[in-house]
Amino acid sequence: MMVLITYDVNTETPAGKKRLRKVAKQCVNYGRRVQNSVFECILDNAQCIMLKAVLSDIIDKECDSLRFYYLGNKYQTKIEHIGMEKGISADDILIM
């Protein structure tokens, strides 16, 4: 299934930047980074549980926000895009 992961983090601090890099590295194992802190991952149930646990350990729950949206298997018709298409690698930090 497609799981959309959105991550809200303060990247003005080196620690925030580092957490975004770590989150991105985990997410791109399962899909792609479509925006600076938005990831489209293809996961089965077991992978989803594991990834949630891993990301939960990376983020700072006091100040970061992580959201998961379950788009199912027929996700191709559920997504539209306007503007620049970004090919962002897991290691990139773009200025938001």
Add this chain to the structure above:
Amino acid sequence: MMVLITYDVNTETPAGKKRLRKVAKQCVNYGRRVQNSVFECILDNAQCIMLKAVLSDIIDKECDSLRFYYLGNKYQTKIEHIGMEKGISADDILIM
């Protein structure tokens, strides 16, 4: 239906900040801002077409990215959250 809107914009420039403010103002008419540049909107088809046209006019298509995810009507079970819940008003700019 629930439409998730994610907006990737460089807020290091005053123009980018202004575009994010404008996008947020439009989106929160129809829902809430769950992260700095992530909006959950409840829209019918006509509203959705209109909002897409309005947002399309606001953003800079050369450098911004806007994505729409259609979560349907049974979206309540399709969303999970970890970390800080942000109550972000349309006028706020948080540092990403």
